[in-house]
Amino acid sequence: MKKLCSALFFVALSAGNLQAQPIDWKLDKAHSNVTFAVTHMVISEVTGTFRDYEISVRTSQDDFSDASIQAVINVASIDTDNERRDGHLKSDDFFSAEKFPEIRFTSKSIEKIDEKNYKIHGDLTIRDITKPVTFDAVFNGRLKMGKAERVGWKATLTIDRFDFGLQWDRTIEAGGLVVGKEVKITVNLELTREIAS
Numbered sequence: 001m002k003k004l005c006s007a008l009f010f011v012a013l014s015a016g017n018l019q020a021q022p023i024d025w026k027l028d029k030a031h032s033n034v035t036f037a038v039t040h041m042v043i044s045e046v047t048g049t050f051r052d053y054e055i056s057v058r059t060s061q062d063d064f065s066d067a068s069i070q071a072v073i074n075v076a077s078i079d080t081d082n083e084r085r086d087g088h089l090k091s092d093d094f095f096s097a098e099k100f101p102e103i104r105f106t107s108k109s110i111e112k113i114d115e116k117n118y119k120i121h122g123d124l125t126i127r128d129i130t131k132p133v134t135f136d137a138v139f140n141g142r143l144k145m146g147k148a149e150r151v152g153w154k155a156t157l158t159i160d161r162f163d164f165g166l167q168w169d170r171t172i173e174a175g176g177l178v179v180g181k182e183v184k185i186t187v188n189l190e191l192t193r194e195i196a197s
Contacts, residue, residue: 025057025151025191032189034073038161039180046085050103052077057191064139064151069107069120071187076101094166100127108132115139120155126164133157135187144195153189158182 034050052074059067075097078089090097107122120135140152161167161183 022058022060023193025059025193027055027057028150028190028192033187035186035188037184037186038182046080048078048080048086048089050074050077051079055187055189057189063112064118065110065112067107067110069105069122071103071105073103074101075103094161096127105133124157124159124164126166129164131159131163133159147194149193149195151191153187153191155187155189157185159185 032055034053035047036049037045037047039045050073053072055069055071057064057067057069059065061067075095076090078086078095078097080086080089089095092099095103102125104125105122107120109121111119111121113119116139118137118139120137122133122135123130124133135155135157137153137155140154142149142151144150160181162181
């Protein structure tokens with residue numbers, strides 16, 4: 001009887017270990033992007049993107065509730081479709097790309113609200129200033145094709161750029177900032193992994 005109990009315990013433990021094997025999801029950059037938007041002179045909005053970035057996602061749960069996320073963005077890859085403006089954003093008035101070449105995000109916990117909505121808590125670092133932030137994330141679903149599985153995510157976050165040392169500040173005659181202090185960040189992710197046939 002003791003041998004039978006030991007065997008059953010070993011089988012259960014082995015099954016638990018197999019279920020808990022971590023999965024490293026690969027970023028499909030052709031179908032992903034990191035963008036931002038900020039108001040200009042109060043009445044309009046300027047958008048931009050970062051062309052060079054890496055995002056890694058590891059999870060052992062099918063619903064991503066235990067996911068670990070690391071993101072590194074190359075500041076010099078900023079693109080607002082205006083070379084002069086991009087140069088200003090890379091200067092010390094804003095990102096100081098030469099001195100602080102990377103923006104980093106490290107997740108701390110994932111909060112599952114319902115089947116589609118999550119909150120991703122973690123630390124965001126800009127200009128070597130690290131602050132806790134929370135992304136609102138939407139799980140857009142999954143698709144299996146042959147030996148691959150794909151999942152889609154959209155995560156948004158609004159920050160106060162002054163909190164991260166991006167403190168260039170000019171006002172217009174009518175009042176208000178030339179460049180708004182709130183920046184909305186949007187991350188669209190398509191992730192893939194190989195699956196057994």
